[in-house]
Amino acid sequence: MPDGQVLEFSGVTxxxxxxxxxxxxxxxxxxxVVTGFLGPNGAGKTTSLRILLGLVRATGGTxxxxxxxxxxxxxxxxxxxxxxxxxxxxxGRTAANHLKVYAQAAGLRASRVDEALxxxxxxxxxGRKVGGYSLGMRQRLGLAYTLLGDPGVLVxxxxxxxxDPEGIKWMRGLLRQLAGEGRTVLVSSHLLxxxxxxxDALLIIAQGRLVFQGRLDELSDQSEQAVVxxxxxxxxxxxxxQRAGVEFEVxxxxxxxxxxDTVEIGAVAASxxxxxxSLQKRGPALEEVFLDLxxxxxxxxxxxxxxxxxxxxxxxxxxx
Amino acid sequence: xxxxxxxxxxLTKQLTTSIWWILAIALVAYVAFTASVLTxxxxxxSTGALPAEGQAPQMPEEALPALIYSIATAxxxxxxxxxxxxxxxxxxxxxxxxxTFLATPRRxxxxxxxxxVGIALGAFYAVLGVASSVGPGAAILLxxxxxxxxxxxxxxxxxxxxxxxxxLWVLVGIGVGAVVRNQVVAIVIVLVFTQFLEPVGRFxxxxxxxxxxxxxxxxxxxxxxxxxxxVFTMSMGAGSESTTLxxxxxxxxxxxxxxxxxxxxxFTSWRRDVT
Numbered sequence: 001m002p003d004g005q006v007l008e009f010s011g012v013t014x015x016x017x018x019x020x021x022x023x024x025x026x027x028x029x030x031x032x033v034v035t036g037f038l039g040p041n042g043a044g045k046t047t048s049l050r051i052l053l054g055l056v057r058a059t060g061g062t063x064x065x066x067x068x069x070x071x072x073x074x075x076x077x078x079x080x081x082x083x084x085x086x087x088x089x090x091x092g093r094t095a096a097n098h099l100k101v102y103a104q105a106a107g108l109r110a111s112r113v114d115e116a117l118x119x120x121x122x123x124x125x126x127g128r129k130v131g132g133y134s135l136g137m138r139q140r141l142g143l144a145y146t147l148l149g150d151p152g153v154l155v156x157x158x159x160x161x162x163x164d165p166e167g168i169k170w171m172r173g174l175l176r177q178l179a180g181e182g183r184t185v186l187v188s189s190h191l192l193x194x195x196x197x198x199x200d201a202l203l204i205i206a207q208g209r210l211v212f213q214g215r216l217d218e219l220s221d222q223s224e225q226a227v228v229x230x231x232x233x234x235x236x237x238x239x240x241x242q243r244a245g246v247e248f249e250v251x252x253x254x255x256x257x258x259x260x261d262t263v264e265i266g267a268v269a270a271s272x273x274x275x276x277x278s279l280q281k282r283g284p285a286l287e288e289v290f291l292d293l294x295x296x297x298x299x300x301x302x303x304x305x306x307x308x309x310x311x312x313x314x315x316x317x318x319x320x
Numbered sequence: 321x322x323x324x325x326x327x328x329x330x331l332t333k334q335l336t337t338s339i340w341w342i343l344a345i346a347l348v349a350y351v352a353f354t355a356s357v358l359t360x361x362x363x364x365x366s367t368g369a370l371p372a373e374g375q376a377p378q379m380p381e382e383a384l385p386a387l388i389y390s391i392a393t394a395x396x397x398x399x400x401x402x403x404x405x406x407x408x409x410x411x412x413x414x415x416x417x418x419x420t421f422l423a424t425p426r427r428x429x430x431x432x433x434x435x436x437v438g439i440a441l442g443a444f445y446a447v448l449g450v451a452s453s454v455g456p457g458a459a460i461l462l463x464x465x466x467x468x469x470x471x472x473x474x475x476x477x478x479x480x481x482x483x484x485x486x487x488l489w490v491l492v493g494i495g496v497g498a499v500v501r502n503q504v505v506a507i508v509i510v511l512v513f514t515q516f517l518e519p520v521g522r523f524x525x526x527x528x529x530x531x532x533x534x535x536x537x538x539x540x541x542x543x544x545x546x547x548x549x550x551v552f553t554m555s556m557g558a559g560s561e562s563t564t565l566x567x568x569x570x571x572x573x574x575x576x577x578x579x580x581x582x583x584x585x586x587f588t589s590w591r592r593d594v595t
Binding site for chain 2: 046047050053054055056057070071073076077080082084085087088089090091092093094097098100101102104105106107145
């Protein structure tokens with residue numbers, strides 16, 4: 001198996017006429033982890049991936065795989081496996097023949113076709129024409145194409161589309177396994193919830209710009225943590241909080257306290273002799289943070305913003 | 321990702337869908353039928369079995385075989401042209417350029433592989449086309465007691481030139497496909513041009529002075545000139561003989577069509593973004 005390679009986008013810009021699809025996109029994708037590439041539809045995800053794969057020419061900037069542009073890779077399919085859409089098939093060709101065409105182009109041995117079909121669970125229908133395949137089967141065939149050359153890098157655009165829940169679970173396991181073997185795995189999605197259980201690292205893009213880069217747990221800011229506390233005797237708890245000078249808001253499930261931690265609030269209740277029914281931390285929902293980042297309502301330091309000079313990130317300083 | 325592996329992949333691509341044998345059957349049926357009917361009519365007419373009413377052209381017996389055998393290209397050339405066109409437009413239509421270019425990122429290599437396979441396919445369809453005109457044609461000539469001239473070196477030279485014509489037509493088709501991209505539009509253009517525009521143009525040119533010098537350079541006319549015989553030039557009457565190109569010039573004109581289309585297609589469409 002070839003080693004996982006670092007994928008690097010550096011100032012990538014793509015304009016289609018007057019429309020700027022990707023703007024000064026700079027990001028780094030490391031091997032050994034699953035990296036989610038998130039953004040709403042039309043944010044520039046697919047364009048960025050196509051630039052990385054040499055299918056679309058960037059207006060400016062470079063995208064490299066292990067330091068090389070895609071077109072300079074000596075053995076592309078053995079280095080990078082990519083699945084970009086669920087419809088890149090001739091409907092009149094069988095799945096096995098579809099893979100055979102590209103295995104031959106890459107100079108791979110014929111047995112790789114059966115192996116790849118086996119990994120994605122399509123062995124039984126390998127002789128059927130792709131035109132009769134369901135969307136989920138096409139996704140699996142697309143994945144089989146990426147695995148043909150046993151590459152160190154996998155680039156998958158919206159791979160979960162059309163998969164049933166069981167298929168999604170299987171896909172998550174496979175991606176984690178591939179990353180665990182040291183490969184670079186980049187998976188795009190427009191849904192955070194879809195990838196939040198799979199990915200370790202995250203790139204978020206909106207309107208062609210990078211708005212977040214970092215680990216999933218860096219997405220929500222610790223200072224925005226709140227504590228939710230509740231007691232059967234709410235009146236006594238209200239008193240105790242007011243006496244301690246803690247600001248709070250009344251929620252359906254109890255009292256929400258911003259900017260405090262559970263130890264502090266627990267101590268307030270204990271010293272007042274109040275028995276609590278619940279005491280828990282609550283961060284802003286990841287989905288909320290994601291939507292705020294995408295809409296521009298929230299700006300994250302890792303985005304590098306507009307300036308060409310790298311701004312030191314306030315937290316998670318490992319990038320750059 | 322060398323030219324050899326890309327060509328092998330391209331050949332597999334052609335042979336793993338049904339279009340190659342559908343077009344092969346259509347070519348054989350069309351050419352064999354046309355050649356049989358025409359041989360029968362011409363042989364009957366020139367042997368006097370069918371009374372010539374003065375209107376029908378009565379061909380000298382020794383000119384018949386070349387005329388009949390060349391049916392393969394004169395009416396069959398649309399098939400290699402379609403084969404070449406579909407080799408390219410299918411990739412656009414089914415978005416298979418994405419996996420193709422991922423496996424062969426050097427697009428010039430990917431296009432060259434199509435040319436290599438196109439040449440092989442052209443030769444294959446030439447064999448089918450020639451067999452379909454020579455087989456029934458020679459058999460019917462024999463039945464009328466005429467010499468099918470199968471031992472003549474001229475006949476074999478004619479067959480050789482037909483093979484070259486088939487190959488060139490596939491290359492022209494690849495060029496058309498690369499320029500037009502849209503499969504339906506490309507097929508309509510190919511059919512309208514070969515079945516209507518060019519025949520009408522060449523027919524009109526037989527009556528309009530000065531036009532024949534121009535229509536001789538149309539691809540179908542160049543192909544007929546390369547082969548050196550065609551029912552089409554026969555029906556134009558003897559007057560058009562003088563405006564027909566030399567066989568090698570016809571071949572070069574057809575090759576020029578292929579090259580110009582391929583160069584335009586390569587730079588305008590083949591290298592474009594694949595989205």
